[in-house]
Amino acid sequence: MKRGLFIALLAPLLGFAQLPDLIPAPKKMEIKSKTFTWKAGMSFYCPPAFANTPCKLTLWGLVHQYKESSTGKADISVTALPKIPGYHSEYYKLSITPKQIRIAAYTDTGVYRACMTLWQMLPPDWAQTRVTGFTLPCVIIEDQPDFSYRGLHLDVCRHFFPVSFIKRYIDAMAMHKYNVFHWHLTEDQGWRIEIKKYPKLTEVGAWRNGSQKGRYAEQRFDSLRYGGFYTQDEVKDIVEYARQRYIAVIPEIEMPGHSLAALTAYPQLSCNGGPFSVAKGWGVFDDVYCAGNDSTLAFLKDVLSEVLTLFPSKYIHIGGDECPKTRWKTCPKCQNRIKTEGLKDEHELQSWFMQHMEKWLNTRGRSIIGWDEILEGGLAPNATVMSWRGTEGAEAAAKQGHNAIMTPGKPCYFDHYQSKDSTEPIAIGGFNSLEMVYKFQPISKGIDSSLRHFVLGAQGNVWTEYMESEAHVEYMVWPRAAALSEVLWTGHGGNFDNFKNRLPADMQRLKAIGVNYAPHLGSKP
Ligand SMILES: [Zn+2]
Numbered sequence: 001m002k003r004g005l006f007i008a009l010l011a012p013l014l015g016f017a018q019l020p021d022l023i024p025a026p027k028k029m030e031i032k033s034k035t036f037t038w039k040a041g042m043s044f045y046c047p048p049a050f051a052n053t054p055c056k057l058t059l060w061g062l063v064h065q066y067k068e069s070s071t072g073k074a075d076i077s078v079t080a081l082p083k084i085p086g087y088h089s090e091y092y093k094l095s096i097t098p099k100q101i102r103i104a105a106y107t108d109t110g111v112y113r114a115c116m117t118l119w120q121m122l123p124p125d126w127a128q129t130r131v132t133g134f135t136l137p138c139v140i141i142e143d144q145p146d147f148s149y150r151g152l153h154l155d156v157c158r159h160f161f162p163v164s165f166i167k168r169y170i171d172a173m174a175m176h177k178y179n180v181f182h183w184h185l186t187e188d189q190g191w192r193i194e195i196k197k198y199p200k201l202t203e204v205g206a207w208r209n210g211s212q213k214g215r216y217a218e219q220r221f222d223s224l225r226y227g228g229f230y231t232q233d234e235v236k237d238i239v240e241y242a243r244q245r246y247i248a249v250i251p252e253i254e255m256p257g258h259s260l261a262a263l264t265a266y267p268q269l270s271c272n273g274g275p276f277s278v279a280k281g282w283g284v285f286d287d288v289y290c291a292g293n294d295s296t297l298a299f300l301k302d303v304l305s306e307v308l309t310l311f312p313s314k315y316i317h318i319g320g321d322e323c324p325k326t327r328w329k330t331c332p333k334c335q336n337r338i339k340t341e342g343l344k345d346e347h348e349l350q351s352w353f354m355q356h357m358e359k360w361l362n363t364r365g366r367s368i369i370g371w372d373e374i375l376e377g378g379l380a381p382n383a384t385v386m387s388w389r390g391t392e393g394a395e396a397a398a399k400q401g402h403n404a405i406m407t408p409g410k411p412c413y414f415d416h417y418q419s420k421d422s423t424e425p426i427a428i429g430g431f432n433s434l435e436m437v438y439k440f441q442p443i444s445k446g447i448d449s450s451l452r453h454f455v456l457g458a459q460g461n462v463w464t465e466y467m468e469s470e471a472h473v474e475y476m477v478w479p480r481a482a483a484l485s486e487v488l489w490t491g492h493g494g495n496f497d498n499f500k501n502r503l504p505a506d507m508q509r510l511k512a513i514g515v516n517y518a519p520h521l522g523s524k525p
Pocket of ligand 1: 270271289290291292293327328331332333334
């Protein structure tokens with residue numbers, strides 16, 4: 001018999017409580033005898049160091065209508081640890097004794113992560129029922145993540161999702177200690193963010209006259225007008241909502257490809273002047289921003305100027321993937337740019353374009369992330385590479401001294417099938433089972449140990465061509481994103497059977513916050 005199972009069976013007899021089913025698993029958890037009883041009228045104490053931080057709201061939410069104490073003797077008490085060299089900003093220690101719940105952390109981020117652990121120890125529907133009188137096992141948890149970038153992405157362009165859905169998406173991320181939401185806001189099939197200087201981006205670019213239906217090969221379309229966008233007020237609301245949950249929102253404004261919606265609104269930004277229509281179907285399109293036209297660059301800087309006022313994130317994602325060079329090859333302006341800048345070919349023109357935008361963003365205190373195609377024709381000096389066509393992009397970036405984020409299609413694309421069951425809803429293809437996600441190693445074999453610090457972390461990507469409804473998105477994301485959260489927090493997948501045993505409790509928690517999930521555990525890799 002496995003030792004863990006033996007202890008679990010014996011625990012109630014010995015007066016031990018059951019180990020809590022936490023996801024991601026904490027680094028170190030020691031279970032003690034006795035229990036803490038969750039009472040009515042509990043108090044909490046938050047030290048002055050964290051007084052004006054969002055974690056206090058979360059503490060307040062945990063005790064709800066109860067009272068704030070002015071001393072560390074409160075039922076839930078937080079200690080601000082003195083910062084020591086090499087401290088980890090997300091470190092926390094959570095100690096539960098029969099008398100008190102104590103959280104110690106260097107930063108409010110650490111306090112928040114501890115709160116999420118504590119939240120997972122409460123009854124799954126506790127937020128709704130606010131029951132009292134249940135017990136928590138006495139434990140000492142010491143915890144911190146392995147990777148500083150723990151991301152989840154969402155494409156709101158192929159299909160559009162309302163603010164309420166985005167908030168629920170962020171709630172589920174926060175519960176699993178994710179810290180980056182990559183928001184894919186512009187595409188061939190729709191422009192989704194209000195830009196005040198260019199109203200046609202959303203008046204025209206946010207709407208298409210039909211959508212592709214069924215499998216790609218069928219080339220079947222409906223003719224329903226489809227679209228939507230987020231106003232700047234809604235964007236601010238979401239960014240603040242995420243901030244309160246210690247999640248950074250990184251916007252993606254795609255360039256120079258995947259730009260047909262913008263070109264439909266402003267055809268003069270293209271090489272041949274259009275006219276265009278917002279794409280109904282999926283795929284890659286030849287019409288892209290003209291890299292030889294100075295007014296196209298000026299337009300993108302205007303757009304980014306407004307984006308920067310909405311997103312305080314260190315990183316801005318500027319795409320760079322899947323940009324056909326067809327139009328550039330025959331465009332006099334693009335060819336002239338190649339000549340005047342002394343570039344070798346259209347690949348170097350793309351590189352020039354991305355570096356131009358990067359420099360502009362760098363002078364405004366931001367760094368760029370781009371898809372791994374930005375390696376072609378030379379990498380912009382401070383760029384972070386998001387490696388999606390396998391792990392090679394990240395490996396090449398690290399060798400060049402650049403940061404990288406792992407998001408290889410296998411197994412980080414949650415738009416792939418998760419089960420081989422014939423009843424699965426139509427997906428883009430591929431197969432990434434829960435177990436494959438759980439066994440993912442973000443530090444691939446091609447990353448030399450001396451370069452591993454260049455790998456900031458990894459991300460699950462959610463492209464929504466085949467996901468029309470909120471429930472369908474969540475079905476594809478959970479529980480695979482729960483598996484990835486544990487990989488990123490602990491640094492590697494652990495024992496899959498152990499993870500599976502903890503999953504039913506996680507699913508109960510998702511259900512309690514209204515998040516759908518795939519109830520099966522996928523099929524074997
Ligand atoms: Zn051109």
